[in-house]
Amino acid sequence: MQDTLANQAPNDIQFSEAEVGTSLWRDAWHRLQKNKMAVASAVIIAALSLVSAFAPWIAPYSYEEQNLELRAVSPRPGHWLGTDALGRDQLTRLLYGGRVSLMVGIVATGVALLIGVTYGAVSGFFGGKTDIVMMRTVDIIYALPFTIFVILLMVFFGRDIRLLFVAIGAVEWLTMARIVRGQVQSLKKQEFIEAARALGLPRWRIIFLHMIPNILGPIIVYATLTVPSVMLLEAFLSFLGLGVQPPMSSWGLMIKDGADRMEECPWLLVAPGVTLAATLFCLNFLGDGLRDALDVRASKD
Amino acid sequence: MFRFIARRFLEMIPVLFVIATLTFFMVRLAPGGPFTAEKSIPPEIQKKLEAFYGLNKPLYQQYLDYMGNLLKGDLGPSFKYATWSVNELIWSAFPVSLELGCYALAIAMLLGLSAGIIASLRQNTAMDHIPMSLAMIGICVPTFVLGPLLILVFGFALGWVNVSGWDSARDRILPALTLGTVYAAYIARLARGGMLEILNQDFIRTARSKGASSARIVFKHALKGGLLPVVSFLGPAIAGLITGSFVVETIFQIPGLGRFFVTAAFNRDYTMVLGTVLFYAVLIILLNLVVDVVQVWLNPKLRFE
Numbered sequence: 165m166q167d168t169l170a171n172q173a174p175n176d177i178q179f180s181e182a183e184v185g186t187s188l189w190r191d192a193w194h195r196l197q198k199n200k201m202a203v204a205s206a207v208i209i210a211a212l213s214l215v216s217a218f219a220p221w222i223a224p225y226s227y228e229e230q231n232l233e234l235r236a237v238s239p240r241p242g243h244w245l246g247t248d249a250l251g252r253d254q255l256t257r258l259l260y261g262g263r264v265s266l267m268v269g270i271v272a273t274g275v276a277l278l279i280g281v282t283y284g285a286v287s288g289f290f291g292g293k294t295d296i297v298m299m300r301t302v303d304i305i306y307a308l309p310f311t312i313f314v315i316l317l318m319v320f321f322g323r324d325i326r327l328l329f330v331a332i333g334a335v336e337w338l339t340m341a342r343i344v345r346g347q348v349q350s351l352k353k354q355e356f357i358e359a360a361r362a363l364g365l366p367r368w369r370i371i372f373l374h375m376i377p378n379i380l381g382p383i384i385v386y387a388t389l390t391v392p393s394v395m396l397l398e399a400f401l402s403f404l405g406l407g408v409q410p411p412m413s414s415w416g417l418m419i420k421d422g423a424d425r426m427e428e429c430p431w432l433l434v435a436p437g438v439t440l441a442a443t444l445f446c447l448n449f450l451g452d453g454l455r456d457a458l459d460v461r462a463s464k465d
Numbered sequence: 466m467f468r469f470i471a472r473r474f475l476e477m478i479p480v481l482f483v484i485a486t487l488t489f490f491m492v493r494l495a496p497g498g499p500f501t502a503e504k505s506i507p508p509e510i511q512k513k514l515e516a517f518y519g520l521n522k523p524l525y526q527q528y529l530d531y532m533g534n535l536l537k538g539d540l541g542p543s544f545k546y547a548t549w550s551v552n553e554l555i556w557s558a559f560p561v562s563l564e565l566g567c568y569a570l571a572i573a574m575l576l577g578l579s580a581g582i583i584a585s586l587r588q589n590t591a592m593d594h595i596p597m598s599l600a601m602i603g604i605c606v607p608t609f610v611l612g613p614l615l616i617l618v619f620g621f622a623l624g625w626v627n628v629s630g631w632d633s634a635r636d637r638i639l640p641a642l643t644l645g646t647v648y649a650a651y652i653a654r655l656a657r658g659g660m661l662e663i664l665n666q667d668f669i670r671t672a673r674s675k676g677a678s679s680a681r682i683v684f685k686h687a688l689k690g691g692l693l694p695v696v697s698f699l700g701p702a703i704a705g706l707i708t709g710s711f712v713v714e715t716i717f718q719i720p721g722l723g724r725f726f727v728t729a730a731f732n733r734d735y736t737m738v739l740g741t742v743l744f745y746a747v748l749i750i751l752l753n754l755v756v757d758v759v760q761v762w763l764n765p766k767l768r769f770e
Binding site: 296300303304306307308309311312313315316319338339342343346347350353354381382385386388389392393396399400403404416419420422423424426427433437440441444445448455459 | 476479480483484487488491492494495496597598601602604605606607609610613614617651654655657658659661662665693694696697698700701712726727730731738741742743745746749750753760764766
């Protein structure tokens with residue numbers, strides 16, 4: 165595709181560019197629909213998100229309801245996933261936990277994608293002094309102490325779960341930026357980008373319409389890796405007492421609690437662990453499906 | 466290339482200066498101080514302590530003092546570990562984390578690269594799905610689950626290794642596995658993605674049509690470009706690995722550097738926070754520089770700009 169674009173006469177390019185601009189996404193949509201694993205994964209993720217979103221209406225108990233007489237019991241009718249040490253229903257906590265974990269996964273990864281891809285692409289494309297200043301800024305943010313950053317956010321803006329999403333997104337974009345920059349730098353030297361430049365296309369157009377579609381593969385692969393690391397970072401912050409606080413729950417927090425008592429009460433670890441793993445598997449299949457669907461070098465069938 | 470490296474070393478100076486300044490004022494903004502522990506110290510003793518560490522001086526004076534000492538390579542005394550300087554604390558803990566990090570890195574590279582490369586060559590077959598599913602499990606199992614799980618199985622049930630500690634060579638096995646697994650999983654996925662990008666390109670098809678063996682195609686043609694995403698990832702990953710992990714060091718009772726990153730922030734041990742941050746910053750900048758050099762070597766289309 166790149167070679168043909170570079171070899172075409174200028175008036176042809178006008179035409180073919182208009183066609184490519186609309187059909188990349190439509191092609192991708194068609195290819196994605198044919199990928200059964202990816203479609204099934206998307207359905208499961210959507211279902212999990214819906215169930216979590218409507219947790220207050222679906223959950224059999226309230227998330228703060230304790231039953232101290234019951235203490236930790238294994239799964240049984242009435243408590244289908246068992247209860248924890250304070251007699252809280254695990255299914256209820258899992259549903260509520262999904263709200264926090266899925267939100268943090270989506271929002272923080274979205275923030276990281278938006279900032280990281282734009283930042284990395286601009287830095288790599290412009291090069292020179294711009295690149296130096298932008299990349300040294302990344303070095304600085306990499307090094308700043310994350311724990312102190314979160315403590316400061318809590319002090320100045322209060323304990324707000326949305327802040328946590330922003331804080332996590334604000335650190336997760338750095339590696340994405342470096343990966344995108346590396347890819348853009350090597351893409352910059354290719355003929356089709358030189359052709360686009362020779363045509364005098366504006367730089368933002370070259371970056372967003374010609375470069376980013378060509379590096380969607382690595383971007384999607386890294387984004388599907390960011391979602392689990394973001395969810396686990398939330399668990400780590402909750403573990404330090406800086407994230408979600410009981411009785412509110414998140415999958416990470418439940419896994420943490422389950423890990424402490426995995427010998428006597430394995431169900432406390434299994435339910436959130438399996439749910440998180442299933443979600444990440446689905447995301448992974450969806451990510452791979454998207455990667456294959458958006459592969460600009462694949463033939464149009 | 467030497468000009469490039471020399472210039473990057475010069476760029477380090479302003480970067481470290483900005484990091485030191487930002488961190489200095491960030492820790493001061495956080496409420497509480499190094500001597501406001503739960504056990505309240507009598508006010509006169511607290512005054513004396515603050516005078517001893519220079520905390521009663523105006524903030525700008527403290528900042529100038531700190532930066533002056535920093536120029537001499539002195540990171541100051543720790544506020545929490547009396548009689549210890551930050552330099553001593555870091556140099557006593559870093560070798561432990563470095564050793565553990567190197568084992569973990571070796572595990573991660575060996576498992577990750579082989580799994581990723583094999584998966585990319587056998588795309589959409591069992592040889593692709595099985596290692597990639599294992600990698601996904603490796604990514605979603607957090608270290609605070611994997612560590613206790615390994616201890617349960619190999620420490621208690623089988624009794625092959627000690628449950629915690631850092632004395633014999635055997636004590637290195639479980640922590641290195643715990644730390645290395647998640648990185649192995651990341652490397653496997655990034656290597657597969659990068660290799661797939663390259664294997665679809667025309668020059669690989671040309672090599673194939675010329676009858677090059679698949680070993681030659683992988684090692685001679687594809688690997689260099691295919692590993693670019695892995696190399697970008699490795700810079701910060703190695704810095705994270707060799708400076709230790711709070712969770713792994715807590716689980717296995719290892720006297721490494723990682724716990725200081727968290728405890729210093731909670732103790733408001735100002736000099737220790739600054740010391741660890743600057744130490745980490747130097748490592749990450751140096752490793753990112755190495756990454757940039759390796760990237761140019763791997764991809765001849767890039768130039769040292």
